Amino acid sequence: MFDWLQKIGGSSHGLADIHRRFLEMLQDGRHIFDAASNALLGGTTPDVIRTDLYETDLRINHTEMTIRKELVVHGTVHGASTFPTLLVLMSLVKDAERIGDYAKNIFEIACSGADLGDEASKAFLIQMKDELSKFMVRASNCFDSQNEDDSRSLLKDIDAFQKKCDVHVGELVRSTGRNEAGRVLTVRYFKRTASHVGNIISSIVMPLDRLDYYPDKPMSEQ
Amino acid sequence: MTAATQQNSPSSSPASLLIRWLFVFGLLYGFLVAIQLMGGSIKALGKDSAETLFDGVSNPFAGLSVGILATVLVQSSSTTTSMIVSLVGAAKDVALPLTSAIPMILGANIGTTITNTIVSIGHVRQGPEFRRAFAAATVHDFYNLLCVAVMLPLEITTGFLQKSAVAMTGWFVSDSSASSFKSPVKAAVKQAFKLIQDGLEGAGLEGIPLSAVMLIIGVGLTFVCLILITKNMKILISGRMEQALNSALGKSGVAGIIVGAAFTFAVQSSSITTSLLVPMCAAGVLSLRNAFPIMLGANIGTTLTGVLASQASETSAGLTIALVHVTFNLLGVIVFFSVPAFRKIPIALAERLAGKAQKSPVWLIAYVGTVFICMPLAGYLLF
Secondary structure: OOHHHHHHOOOOOOHHHHHHHHHHHHHHHHHHHHHHHHHHHOOOOHHHHHHHHHHHHHHHHHHHHHHHHHHHHHHHHHOHHHHHHHHHHHHHHHHHHHHHHHHHHHHHHHHHOOOOOOHHHHHHHHHHHHHHHHHHHHHHHHHHHOOHHHHHHHHHHHHHHHHHHHHHHHHHHHOOOOOOHHHHHHHHHHHHHHHHHHHHHHHHHOOHHHOOOOOOOOHHHO | OOHHHOOOOOOOOHHHHHHHHHHHHHHHHHHHHHHHHHHHHHHHHOHHHHHHHHHOOOOHHHHHHHHHHHHHHHOOHHHHHHHHHHHHOOOHHHOOOHHHHHHHHHHHHHHOOHHHHHHHHOOOOOOHHHHHHHHHHHHHHHHHHHHHHHHHHHHHHHOHHHHHHHHHHHHHOOOOOOOOOOOHHHHHHHHHHHHHHHHHHHOOOOHHHHHHHHHHHHHHHHHHHHHHHHHHHHHHOHHHHHHHHHHHOOOOOHHHHHHHHHHHHHHOOHHHHHHHHHHHHHHOOOOHHHHHHHHHHHHHHHHHHHHHHHOOOOOOHHHHHHHHHHHHHHHHHHHHHHOHHHHHHHHHHHHHHHHHHHHOHHHHHHHHHHHHHHHHHHHHHHO
């Protein structure tokens, strides 16, 4: 009956706008990751996606800056009680921005024409890429719903994925004969991307001081 | 959102908002009653005592100084201007003369800037951050000082502010020279005023004691009502304020002026508006050039408190002094904002002073001491 009163004062929280922007950032992150990985593994010609890829990265960077500004305004208007939220979001936008950076690194491997090995090796990388891309969708959903159970389940899967990455890199490093630099870098960048996706989700289940910091246990066991 | 990104939960349900809005309207009513009480207290004082009291501020520089000091002390130009409006708008033979009140109103404009200067001092250990914060605070000071430096001598020699405000009062009031000002708002608050006055008289108070108690209640009620209006309105419109500030971040000019004026009118405090800008400038998300028009808007928005107060005045002179305040601040914007060369002056002065204050805190102490303490004290004692 009195909903118009809420409209007079504006949406009670600018955080809702920041939340929406952050989800857009995650969507852009997934888009740029998929595009770069397809150039590397799916046969897309790098030149075809170059403009879109760099424009998406610019958009991610711009959104990061906008969110930071809006966080300062939000903190100034609403006061000290909002600072923990602002500090978390300030950290999360950096993780979302780094997803874009790693996508560019993957794209550079594609542009360099690196040898990724035989069809079986490529299939393994494609499977990892698909898995990681799905993580991003799940991360976005978890962040939107702030569901702790789903977040813990996703963190568990990301831990397993990172372990798989480490094992694979270890095998490649110990292997002899072929130049495995392209595969090592790809897997390494997949692992870093997964780690940033995990950081974002860890904010739902972990206290502020433990964000990005897992000294002894996997993320899902923190 | 929960956990790390959990939102604060100020009671924002429609029911609690409705209660808060009703509370604000109640406070507004209390504020207008307070204005009548202050005007009534001067009436109870009597003509001779009132003349003696106002003799001390008949010199324009003394009036200016009183305006600055009073505002520095109460940290609210809205309170000072409302008090001045009530004194000018009191019954004709006991009212504060318009000529004496104009410099006081101008002084209130300067005094109010101390609040954001104090806010900027909070950044003093942060080098470049302090420089940006202090520049954001002092640009408002310099702007107000320049406006007074230009317009007070003009007013003393020509009386242009008084003449134009008297003419404008004539547009709103059929007979601006009438001793009694018929305002519907005044009629609405008269009952509460009479109730308090009768209560005090019933307690055996009359003459100077009655006047003193009415004045104390009036000033106290004005102060409390304005503080609570500001606090509640800030909560009620915080979402809108945040959106407006976000949209004004990258813009300079009229948009900023409108945001500053609208927000200040809503919260009834220019200090709140200008103090919010200081941390944003300190963080570098808002440039000094884009903050400046918002501050000018705040100067305009705050004048509407006086117009509101004048609606409870005994005579139309209350509206006239409120319109002097409006005219002064509108002219300030026209002179110091619409002319690009003039616009740069307060910005350049603030940046230069902030640069020096960053290197040595002596500049900070000397500036605050001179503008807000020594200069007004000297003005009051010498004139």
